[in-house]
Amino acid sequence: MTDTQLPSLQKWGIVGWSALAVGTMVATIWLVNGIDEQGMRMAIRATARTSCILFLCAFVASALHRMRSTPLSVWLLNNRRYFGVSMAVSHTYHAIAIFGLWYVTAGAAPKFESFTTLAILGYIFLIAMTITSFDLPAALLGQRGWKVLHTTGMHFFWLAFTVEFSFKIANSPPIYSPFVVLLVGAMVLRLLTPRRQRKLAS
Numbered sequence: 001m002t003d004t005q006l007p008s009l010q011k012w013g014i015v016g017w018s019a020l021a022v023g024t025m026v027a028t029i030w031l032v033n034g035i036d037e038q039g040m041r042m043a044i045r046a047t048a049r050t051s052c053i054l055f056l057c058a059f060v061a062s063a064l065h066r067m068r069s070t071p072l073s074v075w076l077l078n079n080r081r082y083f084g085v086s087m088a089v090s091h092t093y094h095a096i097a098i099f100g101l102w103y104v105t106a107g108a109a110p111k112f113e114s115f116t117t118l119a120i121l122g123y124i125f126l127i128a129m130t131i132t133s134f135d136l137p138a139a140l141l142g143q144r145g146w147k148v149l150h151t152t153g154m155h156f157f158w159l160a161f162t163v164e165f166s167f168k169i170a171n172s173p174p175i176y177s178p179f180v181v182l183l184v185g186a187m188v189l190r191l192l193t194p195r196r197q198r199k200l201a202s
Contacts, residue, residue: 018086
């Protein structure tokens with residue numbers, strides 16, 4: 001397997017293009033629908049989905065590579081840190097849209113109840129994981145601390161996306177059903193891959 005077989009987009013290029021793509025998407029939503037309640041709600045929903053896609057790229061990278069080494073799995077594994085940072089960028093747009101909704105409705109929406117302890121915890125995880133995606137903070141945290149933080153955070157976000165999108169299936173089955181299927185499939189892949197590897201080694 002050679003580098004020429006891998007996609008040319010790598011590392012910070014992924015973050016840059018992700019930021020540009022999500023930012024362009026949000027700007028287009030506001031341009032077409034207006035910077036009002038409807039436009040903000042659409043941006044919130046859209047950025048939640050882009051965050052989920054970027055999250056899944058990082059979430060399945062190591063399991064996919066352990067199952068079978070391919071140019072795609074190598075590329076995902078080599079760049080999973082940058083997909084994680086890209087997810088943080090997308091979720092920053094998500095937070096901006098949430099604040100925008102609060103602003104354009106003069107505080108009427110989203111309701112205070114929307115900012116639950118779990119939502120606040122999610123952004124704490126996001127900030128901590130993004131900071132420790134850089135070498136110096138990761139070294140200061142230590143390998144064991146880094147692993148605990150990122151493993152816990154990844155599973156937290158998996159649960160958050162799965163629960164949120166599962167509740168939305170009733171209103172938009174064609175949109176959210178594929179996301180839930182992908183999320184469940186990703187978790188199954190992560191759970192089954194180590195077992196498969198142990199059987200092969202025995």
